[in-house]
Amino acid sequence: MGQAARTGQYIFLWFCRLYMHCQRNVLGVNHRKACQSALIGLLLHVVCASAAHGAFIEQLSVSTRAMSMGNAVSACPPGPMAIHYNPAGLSLLEDRVFSAGLGWPLKLEPTSRFSRNPDFDGFMGRKDDPLAGTEGTSSGGKMYLPVADRTVNGLLIPSVGMSFREPGSDWTLGFGIYVPYGVGFRHEGEDNPLRYGGNAIYQQRVVYAAPSLAYRVTETLSLGFTLTFGQTAQGAQLYLRAPNQMVAFTDVMGEMTADLDFLTGTGESGVMPLFGGGLPTYGSLGKLSLDVRDDWTTSYNIGVHWQPRRWLAFGGVYQSASRSKMRGRYHIQYAEQWQNFTNWWGDNPLAPITLPMAAVLGIPYASVPGQSGTCHVEWTHPQRVQLGVMLRPLLFLGWPFENWRFTVDYHWNNTSVVRKERFVMDQDLQILEVARFLGYPGEANELTLKRKWKDVDHFSFGTEIQVHDRLVLRAGYEPRPTAIPKETYDLTLPIQSWDIYSLGAGVSVGSRLTIDAAFSYLKGRRFKIPNDTSSLMNSTELSGIIYNPYAGLDYEQDTEAYIVFVSATWSF
Numbered sequence: 001m002g003q004a005a006r007t008g009q010y011i012f013l014w015f016c017r018l019y020m021h022c023q024r025n026v027l028g029v030n031h032r033k034a035c036q037s038a039l040i041g042l043l044l045h046v047v048c049a050s051a052a053h054g055a056f057i058e059q060l061s062v063s064t065r066a067m068s069m070g071n072a073v074s075a076c077p078p079g080p081m082a083i084h085y086n087p088a089g090l091s092l093l094e095d096r097v098f099s100a101g102l103g104w105p106l107k108l109e110p111t112s113r114f115s116r117n118p119d120f121d122g123f124m125g126r127k128d129d130p131l132a133g134t135e136g137t138s139s140g141g142k143m144y145l146p147v148a149d150r151t152v153n154g155l156l157i158p159s160v161g162m163s164f165r166e167p168g169s170d171w172t173l174g175f176g177i178y179v180p181y182g183v184g185f186r187h188e189g190e191d192n193p194l195r196y197g198g199n200a201i202y203q204q205r206v207v208y209a210a211p212s213l214a215y216r217v218t219e220t221l222s223l224g225f226t227l228t229f230g231q232t233a234q235g236a237q238l239y240l241r242a243p244n245q246m247v248a249f250t251d252v253m254g255e256m257t258a259d260l261d262f263l264t265g266t267g268e269s270g271v272m273p274l275f276g277g278g279l280p281t282y283g284s285l286g287k288l289s290l291d292v293r294d295d296w297t298t299s300y301n302i303g304v305h306w307q308p309r310r311w312l313a314f315g316g317v318y319q320s321a322s323r324s325k326m327r328g329r330y331h332i333q334y335a336e337q338w339q340n341f342t343n344w345w346g347d348n349p350l351a352p353i354t355l356p357m358a359a360v361l362g363i364p365y366a367s368v369p370g371q372s373g374t375c376h377v378e379w380t381h382p383q384r385v386q387l388g389v390m391l392r393p394l395l396f397l398g399w400p401f402e403n404w405r406f407t408v409d410y411h412w413n414n415t416s417v418v419r420k421e422r423f424v425m426d427q428d429l430q431i432l433e434v435a436r437f438l439g440y441p442g443e444a445n446e447l448t449l450k451r452k453w454k455d456v457d458h459f460s461f462g463t464e465i466q467v468h469d470r471l472v473l474r475a476g477y478e479p480r481p482t483a484i485p486k487e488t489y490d491l492t493l494p495i496q497s498w499d500i501y502s503l504g505a506g507v508s509v510g511s512r513l514t515i516d517a518a519f520s521y522l523k524g525r526r527f528k529i530p531n532d533t534s535s536l537m538n539s540t541e542l543s544g545i546i547y548n549p550y551a552g553l554d555y556e557q558d559t560e561a562y563i564v565f566v567s568a569t570w571s572f
Contacts, residue, residue, distance in 0.1 A: 502520040
């Protein structure tokens with residue numbers, strides 16, 4: 001049994017124990033001892049549980065209040081955006097409530113460094129990779145606009161929520177529009193080494209309709225359900241590069257025969273240089289652009305909220321997996337050297353020999369400037385569970401002060417469902433035909449990337465204090481590890497482990513309007529991937545032509561990001 005499963009069981013048993021204690025002592029004098037015992041149990045689990053391999057890119061900026069409290073809000077849901085965090089929390093709202101917010105990254109910069117591995121002998125003796133000793137960073141964000149049907153530079157994260165409950169009713173209706181997850185980068189510049197990992201990349205999901213319903217079972221217990229409809233979009237632009245022994249072999253042979261003049265019996269020349277000059281060992285083979293989307297991605301959230309005491313509340317939410325079948329278009333623009341290589345097999349004086357050889361080996365023998373068409377890819381965003389507790393410590397100790405809250409949430413993500421990503425094209429691609437000859441196990445019309453992500457779990461912490469009738473201050477901390485192992489790490493999703501520190505405030509303007517602001521600082525934990533570690537970045541295996549643009553190089557990454565979120569909430 002994995003760490004996540006064991007921790008989940010501990011949390012469940014702890015909830016059960018606390019429930020029995022509170023039920024037994026709810027009217028007695030021993031309720032504090034019972035809950036103290038449970039709280040000590042929770043702290044032990046916090047200390048002893050390890051945060052496995054990491055979370056994904058969800059809920060970085062869904063709610064201002066949640067963001068400023070480290071997303072530890074399942075036991076005190078954040079207004080109408082409880083639709084996402086815990087729909088049962090809608091029962092805590094009165095009458096009609098409407099909120100609208102906008103988040104944007106002030107800075108989102110993963111910085112990558114590449115260096116030559118001293119133990120690497122190079123490909124066919126070629127060690128001088130021009131990327132060795134270089135550094136690259138993000139030039140900014142990238143996102144897809146659903147209505148405009150186009151991509152734009154930058155990142156903006158909208159959020160809209162509303163709720164309605166008739167006075168005296170046990171039912172609360174809700175509706176939301178938000179972005180549960182998303183990431184996008186641009187790596188521009190001729191000298192930026194990251195253009196081979198992703199000149200521009202984005203992956204996002206926009207929920208454009210989230211109807212929600214909450215029911216208050218008792219004065220202390222509520223249940224909730226949200227159904228989400230949205231769009232999943234994914235895109236990439238990257239330069240193709242394939243340092244490899246076989247690629248280097250064509251490069252070396254092409255260079256060695258560049259000055260030879262081989263004459264046939266008819267006096268024609270053209271066999272030399274071999275392989276049309278060969279493929280560049282460390283150069284670009286072309287550029288790939290791809291944009292796909294699914295306009296009908298569905299999922300659901302189930303929540304529960306229980307507050308047996310004024311100073312104590314529990315909450316939990318289950319968010320289902322969402323499966324997307326994305327379709328769109330791709331285009332490959334081949335470099336001149338690639339075209340010379342493919343054309344050589346069928347257009348030289350010895351074509352009666354090289355052409356049948358290419359046909360047998362499955363190597364393309366007629367050059368084309370590019371290939372375009374349609375493709376589709378299936379993607380599963382994992383299911384996740386979030387459980388939390390809210391405590392008013394001073395009120396718990398008997399002091400008449402309930403304006404300070406402390407929250408702890410446990411997060412579990414089933415990211416092990418992401419085993420591979422498979423892009424199916426409407427035709428055979430020349431680059432995949434050559435890759436199959438070199439040992440690529442997929443079909444010539446399929447690009448398969450083995451992900452092999454891991455299940456992850458972690459805790460997050462938040463606090464909130466009402467310092468004035470019109471002012472609330474908040475803070476949060478979320479140590480969020482990555483789900484991506486080093487063995488399959490790549491730069492199309494450069495998500496490393498993060499420590500997220502957040503601050504926020506809420507200001508009441510009049511009796512019905514509240515303005516909230518949040519600021520998060522994301523600091524990536526520095527890590528290294530030695531050469532020949534990742535099968536999607538720097539593997540030197542002969543069959544690793546797809547996709548290892550940094551073969552032979554050691555990799556190191558740091559990430560810093562600043563995110564701001566501002567929202568307004570009206571009660572009427």
